[in-house]
Amino acid sequence: MGDLKESASQTAGPYVHIGCVPSFAGLSGMYGGRDLGASMITDDVIGQRIAVTGCVYDGDGAPLTDAMIEIWQAAPDGTFAMDGFSSWGRQPSAADTGVFTFDTLKPAAIGNQAPHIMVWIVARGINLGLTTRIYFPDEDNSPDRVFTLAGARADTMVAAATADGYHIDIRLQGPNETVFFDV
Amino acid sequence: MTENLIKPRDLDWHPQPYAQDYRSTHLRAPAHARLHYTPTSTEMAGPAFGHGMLGDHDDDLIVNYAAAGQSAIGPRIIVHGTLRDEDGRPVPNKLIEVWQANAGGRYRHKKDGYTAPLDVNFGGCGRCITGEDGSYSFRTILPGAYPWPNGGNDWRPAHIHFSVFGDGFAQRVITQMYFEGDPHIALCPIVQSIPDAAAIDRLVARLDMAKTIPMDIRAYRFDIVLRGRSATPFENAMEGT
Numbered sequence: 405m406g407d408l409k410e411s412a413s414q415t416a417g418p419y420v421h422i423g424c425v426p427s428f429a430g431l432s433g434m435y436g437g438r439d440l441g442a443s444m445i446t447d448d449v450i451g452q453r454i455a456v457t458g459c460v461y462d463g464d465g466a467p468l469t470d471a472m473i474e475i476w477q478a479a480p481d482g483t484f485a486m487d488g489f490s491s492w493g494r495q496p497s498a499a500d501t502g503v504f505t506f507d508t509l510k511p512a513a514i515g516n517q518a519p520h521i522m523v524w525i526v527a528r529g530i531n532l533g534l535t536t537r538i539y540f541p542d543e544d545n546s547p548d549r550v551f552t553l554a555g556a557r558a559d560t561m562v563a564a565a566t567a568d569g570y571h572i573d574i575r576l577q578g579p580n581e582t583v584f585f586d587v
Numbered sequence: 588m589t590e591n592l593i594k595p596r597d598l599d600w601h602p603q604p605y606a607q608d609y610r611s612t613h614l615r616a617p618a619h620a621r622l623h624y625t626p627t628s629t630e631m632a633g634p635a636f637g638h639g640m641l642g643d644h645d646d647d648l649i650v651n652y653a654a655a656g657q658s659a660i661g662p663r664i665i666v667h668g669t670l671r672d673e674d675g676r677p678v679p680n681k682l683i684e685v686w687q688a689n690a691g692g693r694y695r696h697k698k699d700g701y702t703a704p705l706d707v708n709f710g711g712c713g714r715c716i717t718g719e720d721g722s723y724s725f726r727t728i729l730p731g732a733y734p735w736p737n738g739g740n741d742w743r744p745a746h747i748h749f750s751v752f753g754d755g756f757a758q759r760v761i762t763q764m765y766f767e768g769d770p771h772i773a774l775c776p777i778v779q780s781i782p783d784a785a786a787i788d789r790l791v792a793r794l795d796m797a798k799t800i801p802m803d804i805r806a807y808r809f810d811i812v813l814r815g816r817s818a819t820p821f822e823n824a825m826e827g828t
Binding site for chain 1: 595596597598600601602603604606609610611612613614615616617618619620621622623624625626627628629630632633634636640642645651652671672673674675684685686694695696697698699710711712714748750751756757759760761762763777778780781783785786787789790811812813814815
């Protein structure tokens with residue numbers, strides 16, 4: 405039975421919101437009116453609350469206003485299963501500005517990996533979901549093998565500090581194209 | 588805890604990032620190749636979803652957006668299959684989310700301006716969680732083909748979008764299911780961005796008369812495969828190496 409091949413990917417298309425964030429798409433009342441992954445902090449928890457904003461830009465520098473972004477990260481305790489917190493979050497990019505926002509907790513380092521957030525992007529025109537990471541400007545990222553693998557392009561994964569968290573610009577093409585991974 | 592590493596992805600089996608005939612890829616396909624690394628504890632882990640999160644009709648698109656006593660318009664179908672990994676092992680307790688156009692080929696989405704009318708009783712979204720044997724099933728209506736703006740006379744084959752989770756986030760995948768015998772499959776630039784005909788064939792659901800319920804509803808079978816495991820054990824002790 406070891407001869408199966410993974411189901412080939414296909415684009416999530418422009419209507420991904422219907423299936424993954426139906427309330428955002430206007431399907432009132434679907435799934436109790438709560439889009440899965442919309443809230444990561446589900447209880448009083450210990451940790452640094454941060455707003456992680458971002459925007460994905462195409463080769464013309466235009467923001468993607470039809471993307472869906474998922475993140476996956478360690479909790480402040482270094483696990484992926486801390487009570488009162490979901491390590492997984494899902495947000496659409498805003499239909500007007502393309503900005504997405506995750507209200508989350510700053511992740512802990514795990515082993516030799518610097519604190520990081522895994523990011524997965526799907527949209528029309530993306531044939532296989534794009535995986536990258538967010539690293540933090542106020543951490544030592546040098547021991548992290550994934551960060552250093554990216555060499556001179558690693559700084560495309562470093563978020564900028566904001567008043568209440570961090571912001572990451574993700575560029576699909578161009579001189580500052582973000583590093584994407586096959587992992 | 589000992590588990591084996593998630594096997595590398597065969598990128599030649601998947602659609603290529605830049606597809607000349609699929610116009611939306613032109614400004615959205617990265618120019619650089621993806622950088623490969625062996626999964627860390629981040630990608631080996633993934634979110635878990637329990638059967639308890641499901642509502643009574645999440646897996647029935649025929650009625651889950653319909654007014655009481657009513658149902659969506661269109662040919663009634665069951666879509667079912669098994670979620671396995673590349674090693675043939677069933678993958679239990681995994682969330683599958685689906686979305687689709689209505690029987691006329693129209694999506695319930697403000698960006699879809701196709702002439703075909705909305706069906707007041709059809710939302711186009713559903714979800715289920717695989718059983719202990721990896722099996723899943725949902726009821727819906729056969730979606731219609733529809734035209735899309737790609738620079739020419741382009742029509743999507745009838746399809747259902749699938750979002751699938753695995754044990755590790757590295758296994759996460761979104762794909763589309765097509766229907767046996769649809770002549771648009773061979774004409775569609777999105778489908779044909781997959782280079783290998785065998786990979787396309789695996790996305791085509793088959794009519795399943797054994798599961799078809801007489802005088803009620805036809806069935807289609809669609810099996811889904813997630814990345815398997817390599818022979819190399821993964822241990823947290825590897826972290827950073």
